[in-house]
Amino acid sequence: xxxxxxxxxxxxxxxxxxxxxxxxxxxxxxxxxxxxxxxxxxxxxxxxxxxxxxxxxxxxxxxxxxxxxxxxxxxxxxxxxxxxxxxxxxxxxxxxxxxxxxxxxxxxxxxxxxxxxxxxxxxxxxxxxxxxxxxxxxxxxxxxxxxxxxxxxxxxxxxxxxxxxxxxxxxxxxxxxxxxxxxxxxxxxxxxxxxxxxxxxxxxxxxxxxxxxxxxxxxxxxxxxxxxxxxxxxxxxxxxxxxxxxxxxxxxxxxxxxxxxxxxxxxxxxxxxxxxxxxxxxxxxxxxxxxxxxxxxxxxxxxxxxxxxxxxxxxxxxxxx
Amino acid sequence: xxxxxxxxxxxxxxxxxxxxxxxxxxxxxxxxxxxxxxxxxxxxxxxxxxxxxxxxxxxxxxxxxxxxxxxxxxxxxxxxxxxxxxxxxxxxxxxxxxxxxxxxxxxxxxxxxxxxxxxxxxxxxxxxxxxxxxxxxxxxxxxxxxxxxxxxxxxxxxxxxxxxxxxxxxxxxxxxxxxxxxxxxxxxxxxxxxxxxxxxxxxxxxxxxxxxxxxxxxxxxxxxx
Numbered sequence: 001x002x003x004x005x006x007x008x009x010x011x012x013x014x015x016x017x018x019x020x021x022x023x024x025x026x027x028x029x030x031x032x033x034x035x036x037x038x039x040x041x042x043x044x045x046x047x048x049x050x051x052x053x054x055x056x057x058x059x060x061x062x063x064x065x066x067x068x069x070x071x072x073x074x075x076x077x078x079x080x081x082x083x084x085x086x087x088x089x090x091x092x093x094x095x096x097x098x099x100x101x102x103x104x105x106x107x108x109x110x111x112x113x114x115x116x117x118x119x120x121x122x123x124x125x126x127x128x129x130x131x132x133x134x135x136x137x138x139x140x141x142x143x144x145x146x147x148x149x150x151x152x153x154x155x156x157x158x159x160x161x162x163x164x165x166x167x168x169x170x171x172x173x174x175x176x177x178x179x180x181x182x183x184x185x186x187x188x189x190x191x192x193x194x195x196x197x198x199x200x201x202x203x204x205x206x207x208x209x210x211x212x213x214x215x216x217x218x219x220x221x222x223x224x225x226x227x228x229x230x231x232x233x234x235x236x237x238x239x240x241x242x243x244x245x246x247x248x249x250x251x252x253x254x255x256x257x258x259x260x261x262x263x264x265x266x267x268x269x270x271x272x273x274x275x276x277x278x279x280x281x282x283x284x285x286x287x288x289x290x291x292x293x294x295x296x297x298x299x300x301x302x303x304x305x306x307x308x309x310x311x312x313x314x315x316x317x318x319x320x321x
Numbered sequence: 322x323x324x325x326x327x328x329x330x331x332x333x334x335x336x337x338x339x340x341x342x343x344x345x346x347x348x349x350x351x352x353x354x355x356x357x358x359x360x361x362x363x364x365x366x367x368x369x370x371x372x373x374x375x376x377x378x379x380x381x382x383x384x385x386x387x388x389x390x391x392x393x394x395x396x397x398x399x400x401x402x403x404x405x406x407x408x409x410x411x412x413x414x415x416x417x418x419x420x421x422x423x424x425x426x427x428x429x430x431x432x433x434x435x436x437x438x439x440x441x442x443x444x445x446x447x448x449x450x451x452x453x454x455x456x457x458x459x460x461x462x463x464x465x466x467x468x469x470x471x472x473x474x475x476x477x478x479x480x481x482x483x484x485x486x487x488x489x490x491x492x493x494x495x496x497x498x499x500x501x502x503x504x505x506x507x508x509x510x511x512x513x514x515x516x517x518x519x520x521x522x523x524x525x526x527x528x529x530x531x532x533x534x535x536x537x538x539x540x541x542x543x544x545x546x
Contacts, residue, residue, distance in 0.1 A: 020431050226410050229370075230424045230471070231400035234393075320372055 025239070032243035046212050046248055050299065051255025053205045057198035058260050058287070058295055064191055066284055080157065082143040082164055083172040090114070093141045096169055100145060105160050107148040114141050140171060202302055209248050209306025213241050217314045225320045234315060241311045242304060249303020253296040261286055322348040322479060322510040323369060328378035330364050330534075338364040340534045341378070344542070346512065346527075348478070351505035352541075353521045354514040356531035362514040365531065366481050369512070370402055371395050383478065400428055403472030407484035409464045411456040411471075417443070418452040421470045428475060442470040446500055462493040469500060473509075480504060482513040486520065494520055 036043045082100075084093055090113055097111045112120070117139040145164070147157055157175060165173045217224070227237050264286040275282035287295065323346040330339040339361045346352055354362050367373040368380050371387055380387045383401065390398055411420050421442055425435045443449045446466040456464055465485060472480060482501065486494035494517060502524075505511045515521065521528060530538035 016431055017429065020429050023432070024426070024429070222410075223412055226412060226423070227427070228396070229372075229399070229404055229410060230427060231396045231398075232427045233396040236396075236427055 028239050028243055032240050033247055035240070036244065036247055043248075043251070046208065047251035047255055049208050050205050050248060050252025050302075051259060053201040053208070054252055054256035054295065054299055055259040055263075057194055057201055058256055058291075059263055060190075060194045060197065062260060062264065062285075062287065062291075064187060064194060067187060069285065070282060079176045080145040080147070080161055080164065081174045081176055082145065082167075082170050083140045083174070084143065084169050085171045086114075086140050088141065088169045090141065092169065093143070096167065097143055100143065100164070103160075103163070105147055105156060106145055108146040110144040110146075112142040112144065114139055117142060202298070205252065205299075205302045206306040206309065209245050209303050210310040212248065213245055213307040213310035214314055216241060216244060217310065217318070221318055224315070224318050228318070229320045237315060238311045241307050245303040245305075245307025245310075246300055247303070248306075249299040249301070250296065252303065253299030256295055256299065257287060257292055322346055322350070322383060323512065324379075324381040325365075325368075326379045326381075328368065328375045328380050330361075330368060330373060331376045337534050339368070339375075339531075342531075342534075342536050343378075344529060344536060344539060346510060348510050349505070349508045350527065351501065351511040352513070352527040352529060353524075354512060354529050354531065355516060355518065355521065356537070357516065360531040361534040362516075362531055363483055364534075366404075366483050366512070366514055369479075369481060370404055371398060396427075400424065400475065401477050401479065403475075403477040403480045405465070405468050405472045405480070405482040405485045407487040409456075409468040411464060411467055413455065413457050416453055416455055417448065417459070417467050420456060420467055421474050424471060424475045430475075438474055439470075442474040445473070445503070446470045461488050462496070465489065465493075465497060466500070469497070473504060478508075478510060480509050480511045482511070482515075484515055485513065486515060486517055491520070498524065 084096070088096075093113070094111060097109045100106060101109045114137050118137050121139060145160075147160060161173055161175055164170060224237055264284055268284045271284050272282065323344075325342045325344050328339060328342045329337065331337050342361075342365065354365060356362050364373065368375055368387070369382055371390065374388065382398075385398070387398075412423075415423075418439055421439045422435050425438060430438070440449060440452070443452060446469050448463060448466055448470065451459065451463070456467055459467065469485075472482075480501070485501075486497050489497065498513075498520065501511050501513060527541040528538070529536065529540075532538075
């Protein structure tokens, strides 16, 4: 009985200690929010700077994502189209297709006969009526060759292309989708650019928050001195400033979200119209829940980081004298 | 409670604020520290509260060698000392209650305990009922008593006061001293720096006098130093 009470006492003490600690955190959490709401204009200005800085890379990222989605339909690897001479008969063409199918580096061959080509063209081009006016089918038969994955790098496809050109039945051998590759390469560069921009703007956010917190520290110099005199630890003194940085990050992230969402809604209409002109169904996608959460999280981390830097540098300078 | 052994303090400017000071103050004693301004009173108090560190010699408080306390331990060390300043060092954007509660909040006392202790401390200095007002609306004497309440609210064993009656008239000064005497009677060690000779001559406590940074006079040198 006696040992039971002594063993339970420190435990109870520990839980009260923890509860008090969490309560203090909660109080500072809302206290720092209250401090910010006392000067709403200044707070909004700082948060807006952060918001714009975060919105820029977020918007660019979104653009890239949409562009990738748009080009996703052409994601197949390189194809080679062999346009056969018009004198080549269908039987002959089929034999050639079988021959090519057995070549190394070829995954598959699709034969499109002249009639099929005509039908396809009629269906897709909208020149159906004009074509029926023609006496003769102007289209050649085509072999569409899909290289194996291992052979789809530019060097190997180039060699395959050379080899296919040497068949006497071949009129033109054309490497398709080269431009898709170029587009991807360009998008990769743009993506790098966005990353660099995001890092630079992230640093800017860090500095903006750091500077704001530095001013807050200077405004509350007297309070910090008193805290230090009566035994406040660095952690205790730091806490309200860290929470202030946290709030700046949250507000900045929210403003960034609003800016991006607003921009998307402004652009969505015209882009849909443009896609419609290309007979293409395309909807601009906005920020999904995951991206929004990530945006807020990055804002919060930058807010905490900026204030941590400022507090670490300036709190030591203030000593009671 | 406080022991100085050949303690000196030279500021980086080269000024010797304290030179070879040795004395011992047993626990529960009340003493006055006097001397002209610039004699080193404030520096001596700063060494005790670890606001400064001695350049030579040692300072012990409650058996602890202050030279061995690392920077991060200083806040915890200061929680055992109540410090009262001439300019009160109150926070004017907070109520009297919040000012006095600050040391308890810093030390992580539970909410219920804080209310009880703050009211007890305010009662002791005669300011119960002024909890909710802001310090700016109080008189100088009342502000000083708020400062005292804050210093004693977590019941530290040692109380330091730097010119606590500097801006007060003799009658209010006398009142403040009476409050200190009451704390001394319940076992708190009290060291008051003041140049108010007229006041301390009427009181039966030990006097340490500093002159140009040296201990010039000690009315009651207690045993070895």
